[in-house]
Amino acid sequence: MTLPSHRFSVAPMMDWTDRHCRSFHRVLTRKALLYTEMVTTGALIHGPRDRLLAYSPEEHPVALQLGGSDPAQLAECSRMAEDRGYDEVNLNCGCPSDRVQNGRFGACLMAEPQLVADCIAAMRAAVKIPVTVKCRIGIDEQEPETSLRSFIDTVAEAGPDLFSVHARKAWLKGLSPKENRDVPPLDYDLVRRVKAERPHLKIVLNGGLPSLDAAADHLSWADGVMLGRAAYEQPWRLAAVDSTVFGAPDPVATRHEALEAYLPYVERELQQGTPLAAITRHLLGLFAGCPGGRIYRRHLAENAHLKGAGIQVLRDALACVAPAALEDAA
Numbered sequence: 001m002t003l004p005s006h007r008f009s010v011a012p013m014m015d016w017t018d019r020h021c022r023s024f025h026r027v028l029t030r031k032a033l034l035y036t037e038m039v040t041t042g043a044l045i046h047g048p049r050d051r052l053l054a055y056s057p058e059e060h061p062v063a064l065q066l067g068g069s070d071p072a073q074l075a076e077c078s079r080m081a082e083d084r085g086y087d088e089v090n091l092n093c094g095c096p097s098d099r100v101q102n103g104r105f106g107a108c109l110m111a112e113p114q115l116v117a118d119c120i121a122a123m124r125a126a127v128k129i130p131v132t133v134k135c136r137i138g139i140d141e142q143e144p145e146t147s148l149r150s151f152i153d154t155v156a157e158a159g160p161d162l163f164s165v166h167a168r169k170a171w172l173k174g175l176s177p178k179e180n181r182d183v184p185p186l187d188y189d190l191v192r193r194v195k196a197e198r199p200h201l202k203i204v205l206n207g208g209l210p211s212l213d214a215a216a217d218h219l220s221w222a223d224g225v226m227l228g229r230a231a232y233e234q235p236w237r238l239a240a241v242d243s244t245v246f247g248a249p250d251p252v253a254t255r256h257e258a259l260e261a262y263l264p265y266v267e268r269e270l271q272q273g274t275p276l277a278a279i280t281r282h283l284l285g286l287f288a289g290c291p292g293g294r295i296y297r298r299h300l301a302e303n304a305h306l307k308g309a310g311i312q313v314l315r316d317a318l319a320c321v322a323p324a325a326l327e328d329a330a
Helices: 019-028 041-046 049-053 071-083 098-102 106-111 113-126 144-156 188-197 212-220 229-233 235-246 255-271 276-280 293-303 311-319
Strands: 008-010 033-035 062-067 088-093 131-135 162-166 203-206 224-227
Touching: 008 235, 019 033, 019 235, 019 255, 041 049, 041 062, 041 071, 049 071, 062 071, 071 088, 071 113, 088 106, 088 113, 106 113, 106 131, 113 131, 113 144, 131 144, 144 162, 144 188, 162 224, 188 203, 212 224, 212 235, 229 235, 235 255, 255 276, 255 311, 276 311, 293 311
Parallel strands: 008 033, 008 224, 033 062, 062 088, 088 131, 131 162, 162 203, 203 224
Antiparallel strands: none
């Protein structure tokens, strides 16, 4: 099975990278690998499976991220991912939330590398699509210089196709999930050294990368880079990914063109009963820094949630910034 290109990907982010977000990101880049937000094995096995696994065909390449720690359940959910046509299945070993810890998955698995290896082995035995791992450099009192190497070496024995490393430690005791995205210091050099020592392993860098150019600078040593909040909060950053990273034409030239290209998806979703606000919340940062961008954002925030809100709300918001949007400024 061919591994999807990880030269550039958009990070899985809980409550953010849902199918509406991914469909919009795909308007901006044809080449980036997109990830779902984390879905737990329990939710897939016992919950609304069809809704949780739903995605649009245009999202490919798209990977399903799983949260769990039971090898048999992870194998079962990996088969679901493969059956639904996902291009990859990824195991979350990096999320620091209390809810995740209570379920014995996410970042707390950094303390149990052999269990993670057992999970990966079961997942790989169950499917032919790539199986990957997303982790931190350590947790709590662990020393990242030791913990990251130990974790990767142990898990690598199970044969994952790739490690995506968020270059921050996660403090499971004392910091909130939000603080864990900012407070622990970044250590890109550690990830770079680990990659240099293990050139046979594929390692993608994630964590705090502020822009596309900053991320691309690390492609001299990393197998790929992953942008998270920077891509979500200002999605126009993604519009230059195809040319900058892949040497391919960019699909849209202006923000105005991007939003126009997304409107057919919005109209289709509205016809299926999706509330407008569920879609437009991912569009609020599109015109950040543009004249009229604040008016656009405010118009969506104040009107998209109203009963009966339809496509005209989005068109009216777009009209606030149409002149500026015609400029090609990434």
